[in-house]
Amino acid sequence: MSTQRTTTRSHTRISYVHRGIGSVVLRRFDPACDSFEELTQMLHRSFARLGGMGLNCTCVDQSALITRARAMRGDCYVAVCNGRLVGTMTLYAQDCDSTCALYQRDDIASIRQFGVDPAYQSRGIGKSLLAYADHWAAIRGYAELALDTPQPAAHLIAFYRGQGFRINDFHRFAGKQYDSAILSKPPIAFRHLATWSRRLELPQANVARAA
Numbered sequence: 001m002s003t004q005r006t007t008t009r010s011h012t013r014i015s016y017v018h019r020g021i022g023s024v025v026l027r028r029f030d031p032a033c034d035s036f037e038e039l040t041q042m043l044h045r046s047f048a049r050l051g052g053m054g055l056n057c058t059c060v061d062q063s064a065l066i067t068r069a070r071a072m073r074g075d076c077y078v079a080v081c082n083g084r085l086v087g088t089m090t091l092y093a094q095d096c097d098s099t100c101a102l103y104q105r106d107d108i109a110s111i112r113q114f115g116v117d118p119a120y121q122s123r124g125i126g127k128s129l130l131a132y133a134d135h136w137a138a139i140r141g142y143a144e145l146a147l148d149t150p151q152p153a154a155h156l157i158a159f160y161r162g163q164g165f166r167i168n169d170f171h172r173f174a175g176k177q178y179d180s181a182i183l184s185k186p187p188i189a190f191r192h193l194a195t196w197s198r199r200l201e202l203p204q205a206n207v208a209r210a211a
Contacts, residue, residue: 026128028076029077042085043059044059045117046117053153067113074091076088077132084117086119086120087115099173099174102184107143108144114130136187138189144187145185145186148180150181
């Protein structure tokens with residue numbers, strides 16, 4: 001399980017987001033100035049399609065307290081456009097508490113609470129977040145970057161496979177009415193993301209503010 005660090009206020013532009021949506025910034029979520037309620041509402045919107053399919057994903061209707069707990073267990077990043085949270089992901093190291101065997105391995109990093117506001121989808125934001133997650137895992141020496149998505153959500157499986165992920169296994173998480181596809185890929189470090197890493201990561205001294 002990753003050690004939670006405080007967020008940096010250095011904002012790094014995702015320069016290859018396109019289609020005229022304005023300036024998009026990738027940065028660490030900062031509990032001092034960001035709202036877990038706003039983050040939760042954005043996740044509700046991004047998972048509404050899955051809820052409409054009858055899939056009881058946690059992000060469909062989770063409370064802000066659950067969003068906070070899940071975000072604080074890993075490294076939470078947000079994509080921000082004109083001051084609005086439009087995308088997010090939380091990156092986890094080894095998760096010994098997971099019922100998924102892949103997530104329990106110490107050489108696996110995983111992506112949780114990944115979502116993009118529907119009004120900002122199909123604009124490259126999700127791909128940009130995944131690219132940074134890929135880089136984040138690679139520079140830390142993880143063998144695989146993993147995530148899960150509902151097996152009935154064929155559109156999401158196709159999206160992730162298009163980003164280089166492959167189906168590793170299927171798993172029924174507690175309380176879910178569907179099986180999840182567990183996907184993974186070997187991570188790749190990108191030279192053009194090296195600046196992101198230097199600006200988004202904090203020195204070791206800035207560790208662990210109390211939850």
